[in-house]
Amino acid sequence: MDTRTPKRLPFHRLPVFPVLMVQLLVVLVLAAVCWQWRGAVAGYSGLCGGLIAWLPNLYFAHKAFRFSGARAAQAIVRSFYAGEAGKLILTAVLFALVFAGVRPLDALAVFGVFLLTQLVNWFAPLLMKR
Secondary structure (H helix, E strand, O other): OOOOOOOOOOHHHOOOHHHHHHHHHHHHHHHHHHHHHHOHHHHHHHHHHHHHHHHHHHHHHHHHOOOOOHHHHHHHHHHHHHHHHHHHHHHHHHHHHHHHHOOOOOHHHHHHHHHHHHHHHHHHHHHOOO
């Protein structure tokens, strides 16, 4: 059996990198809008909600795009499943930490920025070059 190390692209060269950067930009812009519109509590609450969406996606991208090539097909499928499971667990843990540890908190800003950040995924085919 061949035990070669996987060919890895630098993170900034992954096809999903533009999607992650647009998500981060959306998080920062929406947090600033919440800050201006509804105050400081809504601003940092929105930032927390956006980071709850962005950090698990960053983890998934790191985990899912580790392998490439036809010979690594099984490893690619396994890494996608592991990445998605880790993403769901990380999202749940981050929500629990934010709601348990951040006081005062604007729940509407948390969920609003979270959902709008997730909507960037719908437009991912437009953002990816390949």
